[in-house]
Amino acid sequence: MIRLQNIEKTFYGKETNLLALNQISLNVEKGEAFGIIGESGAGKSTLLRMINALEKPDSGMVMVDNVRLTELNRKELRLQQKQIGMVFQQFNLLNNKTVAENVRLPLTLHDYPNCLTVDDVLEFVGLEDKKFSYPGELSGGQKQRVGIARALITRPKLLLCDEPTSALDQNTTEEIVEVLRKAHEEFKMTSVVVTHELPVIKSLCKRAALMEAGEIKDIITIKQSDKSIIQKPYLERAIEVLAHD
Amino acid sequence: MTESLALYIERVIEFSPRLFDSLWETGIMLFFAMIAAILLGIPVGTLLYLTADSRPMANRFVNRLINILVNIIRSFPFLLLVVAMQPFVRQVYGRATGDPIAASFPMVVIAIALYARFVEQSLMEVPKGIIETAQSMGATNWQLVWKFLFVEARSSLVIGFTTAVISFVSYSTIMGVVGGGGIGDFAIRFGYQRYETDIMYTAIVLIIILVEVFQWLGLKLAKKLDKR
Ligand SMILES: Nc1ncnc2c1ncn2[C@@H]1O[C@H](COP(=O)(O)OP(=O)(O)O)[C@@H](O)[C@H]1O
Ligand SMILES: [Mg+2]
Numbered sequence A: 001m002i003r004l005q006n007i008e009k010t011f012y013g014k015e016t017n018l019l020a021l022n023q024i025s026l027n028v029e030k031g032e033a034f035g036i037i038g039e040s041g042a043g044k045s046t047l048l049r050m051i052n053a054l055e056k057p058d059s060g061m062v063m064v065d066n067v068r069l070t071e072l073n074r075k076e077l078r079l080q081q082k083q084i085g086m087v088f089q090q091f092n093l094l095n096n097k098t099v100a101e102n103v104r105l106p107l108t109l110h111d112y113p114n115c116l117t118v119d120d121v122l123e124f125v126g127l128e129d130k131k132f133s134y135p136g137e138l139s140g141g142q143k144q145r146v147g148i149a150r151a152l153i154t155r156p157k158l159l160l161c162d163e164p165t166s167a168l169d170q171n172t173t174e175e176i177v178e179v180l181r182k183a184h185e186e187f188k189m190t191s192v193v194v195t196h197e198l199p200v201i202k203s204l205c206k207r208a209a210l211m212e213a214g215e216i217k218d219i220i221t222i223k224q225s226d227k228s229i230i231q232k233p234y235l236e237r238a239i240e241v242l243a244h245d
Numbered sequence B: 001m002t003e004s005l006a007l008y009i010e011r012v013i014e015f016s017p018r019l020f021d022s023l024w025e026t027g028i029m030l031f032f033a034m035i036a037a038i039l040l041g042i043p044v045g046t047l048l049y050l051t052a053d054s055r056p057m058a059n060r061f062v063n064r065l066i067n068i069l070v071n072i073i074r075s076f077p078f079l080l081l082v083v084a085m086q087p088f089v090r091q092v093y094g095r096a097t098g099d100p101i102a103a104s105f106p107m108v109v110i111a112i113a114l115y116a117r118f119v120e121q122s123l124m125e126v127p128k129g130i131i132e133t134a135q136s137m138g139a140t141n142w143q144l145v146w147k148f149l150f151v152e153a154r155s156s157l158v159i160g161f162t163t164a165v166i167s168f169v170s171y172s173t174i175m176g177v178v179g180g181g182g183i184g185d186f187a188i189r190f191g192y193q194r195y196e197t198d199i200m201y202t203a204i205v206l207i208i209i210l211v212e213v214f215q216w217l218g219l220k221l222a223k224k225l226d227k228r
Helices: A044-051 A074-081 A099-108 A118-124 A140-152 A170-187 A198-204 A234-243 B002-050 B060-075 B078-093 B100-124 B128-136 B141-178 B182-192 B197-225
Strands: A002-012 A017-028 A033-038 A059-064 A084-087 A158-162 A190-195 A207-212 A215-221
Touching (some): A002 A044, A084 A140, B002 B060, B100 B141, B141 B197
16 A cells, blocks of 8 residues: 655754655555554654655655655545545644644545535444534543544555654553544554554554664564553552552 | 813814825824735735745745835835835825825835734744644645635734724824924924924824724624634
8 A cells, every 4th residue: 555665864053964764665465553662753754754745755655555755746646645644743724723623624625425414423433422613622541532533534545654652651542542443443544653652553553664863764563562551540550550550 | 160161172173184185184184094905015024924935835945035115115114115116106196195095005015014913923933733634634825824824823814904904093193394284283283383282182082092992992803703
């Protein structure tokens, strides 16, 4: 589904130039849930942004669904981007639009013959009752559910998540991970999840690339732990962590 | 006391037709300025925003050009702008002074430049993530502006407009110096040249009320539009 070959990207600054991606090559299979982990500044977001052409490589090839993004004009690029959903760390909702309007937004930009309905996706993420609320009235976890619903409504063939849980606390993180896992199961799209949080990758992905200083150091196959994540309430976990050693 | 009050009221009634004519003329100038601010100030300000470095339509040349024009107009002392535009207005409109439509030409120019800058500033307050989101959805620049930027900036755009209109009131009074009509002209003719101080203060109080009403309406609308 995704093929990256020898990607290089340098950001030119006033004083120093920064080699953000160095000789990146990567294949992600159709339907796979792929993770990219690494510390802050490693180049994870830049790599993810290559996949939906928000960033152009200086050299190398980006191929998504057998289309070479590096050779498309702007109009053709938009048609590619239209089929890729994206979930952001800061949710990036329009604060002056209701939940329903936010979720519907992608449908107002392009035609989507096979899209879902607002009610369906809101039910899927568990926010039926917030349809007419504004983002300002929601918690962080609820906002991210709206972000996910907005990405899913178009039935994307590819879902890109950039630190989807990094603005959330631990319990909310697990809720959101659960929604993303369910989405991948139900819609069978290819997904790429970028995060510095190891447990998130562990419960969402089968394979992951480890990044450091613009390079992929290793690609590992993730061993799923037998015990599935049990969602424990915050206080229970607090007692566990604080009162036991 | 009651006698002088009665005298005052009598004088206000006597001057009221001319006072209302002047207010009407100010209204015409403000009308043209507001229309220009909306129809041209918004596009120019949006272009100013979009063409800046690392924005979706980054273009050094266009950005510089608009920036310089806006800065020149805004830093030009308004009275000098009025005088400098007289030959042009005479060419286009036939006469340069003595009527509120002629007086509206310089008002239109300052209105576009002033509101364009406010629009640019309002758009700059929209978080960068919103642009990224629009682009990740494959939005055109047109869709980015209408469906994302203006939606998120709308209450700030209204507040900027209110501030701009209040400045327009102030600019409109300068037209009085060249006999352009309006409430400023009225104040100069009766207050400054003929020492009808009470009538002049009446005019000034009316202007202040006008400004307050604009301010109040603008803030009320902005609050209503803001769901953050
Ligand atoms: N638009 C940009 N201009 C300049 N430098 C950038 C830009 N985007 C990212 N960088 C730099 O590239 C490096 C990698 O950034 P990023 O991909 O965001 O890392 P990560 O997502 O892993 O934290 C960082 O050092 C960052 O400062
Ligand atoms: Mg990042």
